[in-house]
């Protein structure tokens with residue numbers, strides 16, 4: 001038994017019809033963290049979240065939420081997680097107040113323990129408590145979904161693509177609230193396509209692609225990969241072998257007379273890389289440099305074709 005907020009081991013899912021959406025996924029979400037689950041469209045993020053939510057049945061593997069195995073203790077597992085879904089769907093004739101009360105009731109939260117007004121205040125909807133849901137703006141509806149996911153005070157909150165179609169101001173408000181919740185002890189899992197978003201908020205990032213985990217590491221460590229810089233050099237002769245030097249991290253022939261050399265910008269600079277090339281006997285005709293950013297790392301890690 002781990003003390004992770006969420007512990008997933010060997011999780012696989014094959015849908016009816018044969019689509020394998022997850023293959024042998026194992027990962028732990030540390031308690032108290034803001035954990036980013038990243039991946040391109042169709043990577044398997046929603047499948048993973050839906051298995052945790054009890055909406056999709058897994059084909060193999062184990063998962064536990066707050067220490068409760070989802071098979072052995074499904075009620076406790078469900079009570080430990082709140083999910084803010086991608087889709088905004090509401091009954092338009094309920095007010096935000098009524099909606100939160102109904103959900104609290106469904107989760108078995110006793111009347112005296114409900115925090116309906118507190119939650120509405122937290123998501124800046126107290127003045128809309130008694131308005132029909134259909135009169136709320138898109139942003140307000142999204143904030144109401146966050147409140148709805150929190151009615152049973154779960155230790156783990158999952159935000160599934162929370163900022164799709166959300167404007168900058170609302171996004172900042174949402175993030176401020178997510179940070180506040182996290183500081184008060186809630187573990188947060190955020191699924192997104194956007195590295196920038198994950199980079200800003202998450203202390204750890206896992207990337208999945210074609211249903212497999214391709215990386216899972218602290219954000220700081222992942223960002224270090226962005227320390228890589230590349231220089232593309234055109235030289236004065238045809239290249240038959242790759243030149244070597246200790247300061248080259250990787251070398252790749254990209255044309256008859258051009259080479260791409262990747263180096264770590266915290267160890268050497270472009271001048272030293274070019275000097276090493278000249279030492280190897282190559283005359284330099286042209287040079288261009290390229291800075292790797294997180295988007296490149298993401299592409300590199302997710303470029304593997306499906307198997």
Ligand SMILES: Nc1ncnc2c1ncn2[C@@H]1O[C@H](COP(=O)(O)OP(=O)(O)OP(=O)(O)O)[C@@H](O)[C@H]1O
Pocket residue numbers: 015016017019020021039040041042043044045046047048
């Ligand atoms: N009910 C289903 N039946 C069959 N295949 C499905 C079903 N749900 C999802 N899939 C397939 O499983 C794969 C993973 O889908 P999933 O929705 O988990 O990806 P995702 O990472 O959440 O994508 P997105 O970011 O677009 O929401 C996709 O190829 C998808 O088409």
